[in-house]
Amino acid sequence: MPSETHEETLALREQFNTEAQQKDASTLGMWIFLITEIMFFGGMFLAYTVYRRWYADVFAVASSSLNVYIGAANTVVLLCSSLTMVLAVRAAQLGNRKAIVWFLILTLLLGGVFLGVKAYEWNEKFVEHHIPGPNFHFEGIAQQGPAQLFFSLYFAMTGLHALHMVIGAGLLIMLIVQAGKGRFSASYMTPVDVVGLYWHFVDIIWIFLFPLLYLIDRHLGK
Amino acid sequence: MITAAVQERANYLTASHGIKSWLLTKDHKRIGLLYLFTITLFFFLGGAFATLIRIELITPQGGIVSSETYNKLFTMHGVAMIFFFLIPSIPATLGNFFLPMMIGARDLAFPRINLLSWYLLVIGGLFSLFAMLAGGVDTGWTFYTPYSTTYSNSWVIATALGIFVAGFSSILTGLNFIVTVHRMRAPGMTWFRMPLFVWANYATSLIQVLGTPVLAVTIVLVFCERVFHIGIFDPALGGDPVLFQHLFWFYSHPAVYIMVLPAMGVLSELISTFSRKPIFGYKLVAFSSVAIAVLGFLVWGHHLFVSTQSVYAGMVFSFLSYFVAIPSAIKVFNWTATLYKGSISYATPMLYAFGFIGLFTIGGLTGLFVASLGIDVHVTDTYFVVAHFHYIMVGGTIMAYLGGLHYWWPKMTGRMYPELWARLSALIIFLGFNLTFFPQFILGYLGMPRRYHVYPPEFQVLHVMSTAGASVLAVGYLMPMVYFVWSLRYGQLAPANPWGATGLEWKTPSPPPLHNFDKTPIVEHEAYDYRPIIGGVPESA
Numbered sequence: 227m228p229s230e231t232h233e234e235t236l237a238l239r240e241q242f243n244t245e246a247q248q249k250d251a252s253t254l255g256m257w258i259f260l261i262t263e264i265m266f267f268g269g270m271f272l273a274y275t276v277y278r279r280w281y282a283d284v285f286a287v288a289s290s291s292l293n294v295y296i297g298a299a300n301t302v303v304l305l306c307s308s309l310t311m312v313l314a315v316r317a318a319q320l321g322n323r324k325a326i327v328w329f330l331i332l333t334l335l336l337g338g339v340f341l342g343v344k345a346y347e348w349n350e351k352f353v354e355h356h357i358p359g360p361n362f363h364f365e366g367i368a369q370q371g372p373a374q375l376f377f378s379l380y381f382a383m384t385g386l387h388a389l390h391m392v393i394g395a396g397l398l399i400m401l402i403v404q405a406g407k408g409r410f411s412a413s414y415m416t417p418v419d420v421v422g423l424y425w426h427f428v429d430i431i432w433i434f435l436f437p438l439l440y441l442i443d444r445h446l447g448k
Numbered sequence: 449m450i451t452a453a454v455q456e457r458a459n460y461l462t463a464s465h466g467i468k469s470w471l472l473t474k475d476h477k478r479i480g481l482l483y484l485f486t487i488t489l490f491f492f493l494g495g496a497f498a499t500l501i502r503i504e505l506i507t508p509q510g511g512i513v514s515s516e517t518y519n520k521l522f523t524m525h526g527v528a529m530i531f532f533f534l535i536p537s538i539p540a541t542l543g544n545f546f547l548p549m550m551i552g553a554r555d556l557a558f559p560r561i562n563l564l565s566w567y568l569l570v571i572g573g574l575f576s577l578f579a580m581l582a583g584g585v586d587t588g589w590t591f592y593t594p595y596s597t598t599y600s601n602s603w604v605i606a607t608a609l610g611i612f613v614a615g616f617s618s619i620l621t622g623l624n625f626i627v628t629v630h631r632m633r634a635p636g637m638t639w640f641r642m643p644l645f646v647w648a649n650y651a652t653s654l655i656q657v658l659g660t661p662v663l664a665v666t667i668v669l670v671f672c673e674r675v676f677h678i679g680i681f682d683p684a685l686g687g688d689p690v691l692f693q694h695l696f697w698f699y700s701h702p703a704v705y706i707m708v709l710p711a712m713g714v715l716s717e718l719i720s721t722f723s724r725k726p727i728f729g730y731k732l733v734a735f736s737s738v739a740i741a742v743l744g745f746l747v748w749g750h751h752l753f754v755s756t757q758s759v760y761a762g763m764v765f766s767f768l769s770y771f772v773a774i775p776s777a778i779k780v781f782n783w784t785a786t787l788y789k790g791s792i793s794y795a796t797p798m799l800y801a802f803g804f805i806g807l808f809t810i811g812g813l814t815g816l817f818v819a820s821l822g823i824d825v826h827v828t829d830t831y832f833v834v835a836h837f838h839y840i841m842v843g844g845t846i847m848a849y850l851g852g853l854h855y856w857w858p859k860m861t862g863r864m865y866p867e868l869w870a871r872l873s874a875l876i877i878f879l880g881f882n883l884t885f886f887p888q889f890i891l892g893y894l895g896m897p898r899r900y901h902v903y904p905p906e907f908q909v910l911h912v913m914s915t916a917g918a919s920v921l922a923v924g925y926l927m928p929m930v931y932f933v934w935s936l937r938y939g940q941l942a943p944a945n946p947w948g949a950t951g952l953e954w955k956t957p958s959p960p961p962l963h964n965f966d967k968t969p970i971v972e973h974e975a976y977d978y979r980p981i982i983g984g985v986p987e988s989a
Contacts (some may be wrong), residue, residue: 228713239559240554240555240963241553241554241555241556241557241559242557242632243968246630247632248841251557251558251627251628251630251631251632253632254559254626254627254631255558255561255623255624255627257628258623258627258657261658262619262623262657262658262660262661263658263661265657265661265662266661266662266663266664266665268662268665268667269661269662269665269666269669269695270665271631272691272694272695273669273680273695274693276688276691277686277687277688280686289723316637339592342450358676358677358678358679359676359677359678360782367656368510369686371679371684371685371686371687374678374679374685375685375686376680377679378672378678378679378680379680382668382669382678382680386668400982405864413522
């Protein structure tokens with residue numbers, strides 16, 4: 227059989243010639259996947275842009291019902307989770323197996339806190355009848371339709387973002403199990419690296435969502 | 449030539465056995481065959497719907513099926529053909545099989561993701577199949593709102609979910625191809641030594657990766673709108689149904705290029721091989737693929753000329769649509785220039801290639817008609833548009849797909865197809881196709897709207913011609929089915945390089961060994977390093 231095929235290892239699958247080639251390919255693959263994600267969220271950002279331009283005033287008033295302080299605190303939580311993720315990647319680069327596990331667990335916890343706070347916020351909206359649908363009612367606005375549009379976008383965008391967080395949490399759990407078994411080392415840490423890229427991407431989406439959803443009422447001078 | 453010893457050596461088909469070795473395979477060649485099998489089923493399913501449509505249209509009274517059923521027939525014809533046949537057709541079968549071989553790689557960069565994307569197509573297909581069997585869907589393959597979100601009582605959600613899932617199959621295939629082309633090329637295989645089929649698939653992958661997610665999010669919004677009544681596209685709440693059209697065509701116009709760009713890639717291989725000349729203007733043809741991919745994203749508004757889009761936007765989109773004609777024309781001119789003084793042979797793949805050039809040219813030129821604002825208002829939603837895009841999709845993509853399938857069949861299976869039958873079927877398909885769709889240009893120009901099954905009696909002659917053509921076409925499509933299957937057992941054993949072609953895929957035995965090459969090839973020449981034949985047949989390598 228071919229002289230060039232080699233024993234398959236995690237760091238060197240049989241289709242690759244060198245470990246560097248495999249690492250390069252995996253990273254490039256993740257970057258391209260993130261581009262598809264930008265296009266995916268892009269459709270929603272487009273819808274948001276169109277409707278906010280049409281109904282700027284209604285959107286501002288509707289936005290004022292969101293709690294900026296909770297949103298801001300949650301943003302900080304998410305940024306911290308990005309920090310711990312970076313530290314996990316760094317620990318992997320240095321081959322510090324114990325630290326990888328701990329930083330990944332910390333990232334998972336911070337992600338969990340973010341989702342918990344999000345669930346609390348959604349529940350509040352539920353109580354206030356701000357859920358789009360037949361029971362929707364927003365006090366103090368004549369145009370109920372556009373106000374409902376704002377909340378449709380709010381739920382669609384934060385919902386999809388949360389779904390990505392849940393997927394990220396699943397990936398983290400997988401990594402924690404593997405890292406616990408000592409699977410990663412300085413010479414093979416690609417999964418930690420690419421999940422890190424994904425996690426940061428999901429954070430960046432939130433960095434755009436937070437001002438677009440929570441902060442567009444500032445000029446109302448509440 | 450071929451010896452018994454060569455034939456008995458292990459290849460990717462004999463490397464392992466049993467159903468499990470196929471369903472869990474990571475070999476890009478086997479996955480290509482899995483795709484081939486799957487999309488053939490959908491092709492004949494979509495063809496069955498088309499048959500019913502054409503039978504219904506024989507008489508102007510529209511007596512055979514009800515209007516509701518007719519709506520479902522043309523919707524399911526479109527869904528099956530576009531999302532489950534044309535989009536995966538060339539990239540997922542021929543591309544999967546040959547893209548790694550053409551750049552001298554052992555496999556795609558992510559074999560397991562490749563297998564996953566086949567499963568996604570199957571799962572998506574099952575969703576849509578379920579919708580079709582459970583009662584069908586009647587929105588048209590375009591799913592325009594508010595009909596799809598509010599009023600339709602058919603299986604919109606199941607179908608849309610199927611398309612959503614199949615979309616991820618397409619995204620992952622594109623991602624896999626891009627990474628493979630960037631990172632897996634053999635030593636010496638520079639970008640400008642890559643076969644144009646690889647360039648075309650690379651450009652296609654860019655569209656799949658950039659466009660398909662937008663369709664995915666649009667489907668999510670339609671889904672939410674239909675289930676939760678959230679109002680994003682609902683005018684009653686201040687939403688805009690036309691926004692749906694923008695989002696939908698932002699994917700679905702580039703999707704046309706997902707379907708036709710790989711076909712153009714196949715054409716470059718066929719024209720070069722069977723005229724034994726390097727492609728004229730290689731770099732221009734390569735770049736024109738990328739140009740089509742980029743420009744394809746800037747023309748979606750030409751589907752909205754009559755949808756309340758501003759007339760200024762319409763003018764810009766019209767202008768940009770004309771612009772796409774340039775790279776397309778570059779390809780056609782360069783192929784014909786390649787033929788000039790070539791040693792042309794008329795093997796079956798070349799017959800399909802000639803068919804493609806003629807039909808694509810008609811399809812492309814009528815594209816200019818519908819890209820101009822005034823004429824488009826006259827022919828919007830008529831059979832003129834139907835004829836136009838069938839000339840591109842069927843006359844272009846399917847011709848090239850069949851041409852490519854014949855060209856690479858010996859490599860894929862190790863058997864030759866019967867040449868005489870194959871030439872006959874190519875001829876029948878060409879005649880049948882023109883008889884089916886040319887009358888539709890006239891019908892449309894005279895005012896026959898698409899998606900109607902009751903029509904004024906004066907259109908009957910043209911409709912009957914079209915139906916007669918469809919019957920001929922059906923015979924033409926069934927013939928390869930029969931003789932391809934026949935050839936698996938009774939076909940002549942294929943040599944490694946039956947066409948005397950230069951690509952790397954021909955430098956390895958037919959069928960190829962498990963890892964494609966015994967030794968990673970080292971590339972020292974440009975693609976299409978052909979010399980004219982002076983006297984006699986080329987020697988098979």
